[in-house]
Ligand code: NI
């Protein structure tokens with residue numbers, strides 16, 4: 001499994017020859033330098049919730065690639081009404097896709113579209129593919145529901161928001177790492193706007209002090225699992 005960071009909360013995940021994009025917000029992110037939505041590959045686009053900084057480029061990329069959008073029922077209905085293809089899910093549900101198993105899990109946040117339409121309830125994803133399992137938390141507060149995850153799954157990596165203000169900050173992300181029983185964390189949802197700027201070295205040190213590993217990728221950088 002190859003994971004690429006496209007800035008903010010945008011990720012690319014490659015499992016075998018299948019390309020998954022998560023929460024594409026690139027054209028509106030001045031920090032996503034060098035990422036071109038015209039060349040990004042996508043067989044699937046996963047959407048955690050309907051906020052602008054997670055869906056801005058969904059329509060353009062789905063139209064160009066024919067990717068199947070996967071999200072909650074309300075978000076999929078919104079895109080199906082625009083003629084795009086989608087797979088609706090809801091909290092607690094899983095489905096076997098060609099890349100592996102995907103579960104839509106709880107997040108504590110909100111989820112309206114930029115035009116005010118109802119975007120259902122926000123979520124996160126657990127993806128199991130190629131014998132690796134990752135958790136993409138989406139925008140969320142620290143929540144006790146995270147404790148449910150290790151009761152069923154051994155995570156190899158968790159992607160957690162760490163920017164604070166709109167989501168968990170560093171201290172809560174460290175607790176989340178305990179809740180999900182995964183010490184290997186990729187941080188996201190930080191530095192994009194003034195409200196969520198963080199000190200990288202301090203953040204890494206705080207995780208290190210708890211015997212945890214916080215990774216921060218540069219825009220366009222990838223890691224292999
Ligand atoms: Ni949000």
Ligand code: MN
Pocket residue numbers: 009051053054139166189
């Ligand atoms: Mn967000």
